[in-house]
Amino acid sequence: MNEAAIANAKRGFSFYARIYRKILVQDLKSKMSYRADFIISTFGMIMTNTVGFMSFYILFKNFPSINGWNYHEMLFLYGFSLIALTPLQCLFDNNWSLRYSVESGDFIKYCFRPINIFFYFISEVFDVKGLGQLVFGVAVLSYAWSSLAIPVTVGTLCLLVLLLITASLFMIAIMNFAAATCFWMLRSGYVMILMFRFKDYARYPASIFDGLFRIIFTFVIPIAFIAYYPGLVILHPDNIPLLSKLSPVIGVLFFWLSYKFWMLGATRYDGTGS
């Protein structure tokens, strides 16, 4: 075994964690130099969440329940989905610039580094304003939690964290797929914008869909897993459907598939020639 191979073998978790920390620090430093942008972005994050909440509130002012779900249960799903979307916002935000760097040819620089392309590309940006959404989500979820009088135990809290991580994997996977379409087609921005709009419907119970669309929104565009299936585990603990129990496995599977799809695109990328 030569030295390079030995170095390669050592590249475990700690190697990537060290690199991630270094890239993160650089990113935050460069963000600090655009302070106005940071403040406005944070304000923007708060605004979209406030407006999102207002539309939710207006809807419930007119209709007391949706499909047998009352206001507080829906609020629970709403808060849950916001928290579950935070990892996507904070850690995977660079997917949004993938198509620009692919079309301009800049993407080639990621191909020449001796580390995982996906890891390197994604780690380049940490989106701080996503934390605003997290705060909003935690506030909504805690309010709904206490209104529904769900007991707080160490067990349920651990379960909650596990479920949130699971749920976040689904949306990350959807956006990985959407972003990677730019390796095959021009103007793929629309795909991402459309997919991102779907997330607003993740907060409604998937029981509103029936037939073919129930299957589509569970297994093809899996928004039902972002709040509904994991949320049921805590909301209705005595009647948990099989899909809720399987959601961690399905989440990992979806994420893995999206990663493979993304990498497939990245490896067949051959620059723009300039």
Added chain:
Amino acid sequence: MNARKYLALTRAGIIQELQFRMGTFITVLGNLIYLTLVYFLWRSIYASSPTPVVNGMTFNDTIIYLVLATALFNFLEMYLVWNISRKIQSGEIVMDLLKPMSYRKLMFFTFFGDNITTFFLTFLPTFIVVFILTKGAIPVGTNLIWFVISVGGALLVNYFIDFFVSTISLYTESTWGINIVKESIVLLFSGATIPLVFFPEKLRVVVKCLPFRCIYDTPLNILLQKDGYTPGSGMWTMLGLQLVWCVALCALTGIFWNFSVRRITVNGG
């Protein structure tokens, strides 16, 4: 007035848009899926409601309204704020400022070609499908003419709001934040996500004083001949209001842009 240069820009926009047929196909397909989400959500909302008519809207009314609002969104949204602020950050805007026409007109006619193409490729098909599916729930008459005129007004109001917000980004160098604030406010207060009749009374009073309602609320309600939007009951007021907002916003963006463009700083070249 030299109309030829504007025509050339519009034509280029149409040709460019037609180049990306795959993109159009994906947009139409994605929209269909998105609309099924809207359909299922409101179907279950109305199924849970004790009365079939809520705030003067039946399920059919609401669905037609929301489907056409989505189609209108695709046709109106040109991501102008996004485009201009990217140009400001990259410095590309300098090349546009050198061109022998006002920046506001240049941008308008560049995207106007896009508007025309998407109107025929996405709005019109959606309209026809909705019309057939609902078996004539959309009234047909002179309201179609007023609807088209009102969409023209909506296009202008939307453009001026976008342009105003883009001008702000000359100062802030912020793209995402400014854009997301604009988008969320416009979509809610224009009645694009929830029809304005569902709003609580107090909020509705505020929303009525804002220009955003001209973009979705006015044209769609004129099309559906809702109370307060028919020729006999206030349609003229609504169209007049659109005109007033057009003129006011036109003047405002003009002043704001001319004042701000002097401040522009572009790094390097």
